[in-house]
Amino acid sequence: MDTWWRRNRFWLALLLPMLALAIAASSFRLVTLYRPWQWSERIVAGGPTGTLRQEFLGTDDLRRDREVTVTVDALAAVPTLGQDAAAPGATLWRVDLTLEADPDQILDGCTVEIVGPDGTRYATNEAGKVPADAQDPYWRATRALCVPEDAPGPTLFLDELIPPERPRPATWSMVAAAAIPDGVTPSVVRIMWDRPTYLELDTPAS
Amino acid sequence: MIGSVADHTPQRAAPKRLESWRKRYGLVSDILTPQRIGLVLLVAVLLVAGLLGGWQDALTGDEETLPTSTPSATATAAPFTLVVKKAFSGDELKPAAYPSEGVRYLFITVDVTNASDAPTFSSILSQAATVDVPGVAKGVDPRVVRVLDGQGARSFSPDVVVPVVLIWEQDAAQPAPTSVTLTMSGHTFRVSTMDSSKEWRDPEPAWTVTLPVEEVPAS
């Protein structure tokens, strides 16, 4: 008996896969537009050393490759770091990093976060910090430098690439600190430059 | 029939012309059907009307002269209720305006009240106010400064009377004005056709007020 169902069985069978494809195709914006503007690409180093590789668009509208190897040398609680201390009820955690990259890489302007066991990301900027000297009226939290101060390497200013005066060394260290509430013991460090890619590193002891 | 050729010729000449036109039309009648010709004519009419500005002019009618207000009278320029107070001209008015090379300032003091039920940015007030003074650039919105504390006005809260001074820059080479006509426009709160956000848009001149311009009082 040649029913409508039988005659169209080929296309009926294809219906569900087609539906799935249509839904996937309509997620086009999520993949090409929304996710790249979040920190959505995670590189898990699986240890204290990892390499971040990404392609990014500079403010001069040129696409570049970024490759930098980062090592967590130490992550420890400290009473103060320079002029900074943690607010009452919090502890200052200091992270020492070693970075290794070609001198032509643009690496100023990174963000370092220290991550707690529940995934809370603690910023290493002025959040939760107070002056180590309570009487200091001019205190501003120290900004962590991602590249050596005397040889930062190439940098993008507005829409121009500024070449460096002297080459950046192939390897250098950086220090950052986050004020973390008492009782939280962090064990993971994140470092990132441009969305969506970030590098997740473990501490040496863990 | 046998008759004189002269009798038949006139009758044959008229149908002959029609015949020849019919024949010519017959050549193209499969493409240029009557419907298509009608359509082309319609499109042509629309095109010409559109190029000449459409039907807009027919709808708006004549330009009316704007109603005038008087200083110290309360008037509405949506979303604001305004009392225009005084006009001054001078080189400075601290802390709102400092002396600048080649610049003379025109100041108009206004008591502004936001009559809507949500904060309205001062840019709406600024773009609603225009003056016609030689030396004052057209299309440049005045600065809006709060009189009570000298701070730049950023937004106006509903139902709070805020005395402000509107500040225009005039080319100092032009003579200082002795009187100024301020035109205030009202806005409409509507949804944007592009992104469905609701804003005060479409400024339309609402009324004018003419003020004598005084010298900035020394103090």
Added chain:
Amino acid sequence: MMSRNAWLTAALVILALFVGSVLDTRLPKPDPAEADPFLRPGVVGQAVELRNGVVTATDVRVGTEIRSIGAITATTGRWLVVDYVFEARGEAQFKAPATLRLRAADGRLYGETPGATAACGPAQPGIPLACSVPFEVPVDAIEGAHLLVPAEVHIDLTDDVADIDLGLTAERAAELAAAEGRVELAEPTTVGG
């Protein structure tokens, strides 16, 4: 030439379109409930949980002037200052004062302060930050006012919004409005322990 059936079909289609479009303009539009924010109610002193943090209103102060970052801003109405504590969750954040609103009992909204006000942040997760936000209001808007604190930048997004009743009864409102003075806004400070 079109057959009689074709003409009839065309006429019916046009008639159907006409009737449909008239109906469409007359029918009530569905209330876009999916566009409403998620209001989280609370009162002064109560910790209101938002998606990305916790907001606790602590005090209401009223005056005719405020001083913030060294600048004094005056008003012909009143300055209503709400002190609150913001604790971020998940990642460090800011609460920009311009995004907070005061809703009067009759629905009027206040916000977008004229004067300079320090941003509330960056607040480190787990370290609460005490901040203040000023609103310039007419005296009649004080009674029954609510503070609205959005999770993100706008109270109209489909996101959490804390709706905190500031406990401004008629007597309290009159008492606050009667005081004329300067309200000092401190810089955001961490709340310890």
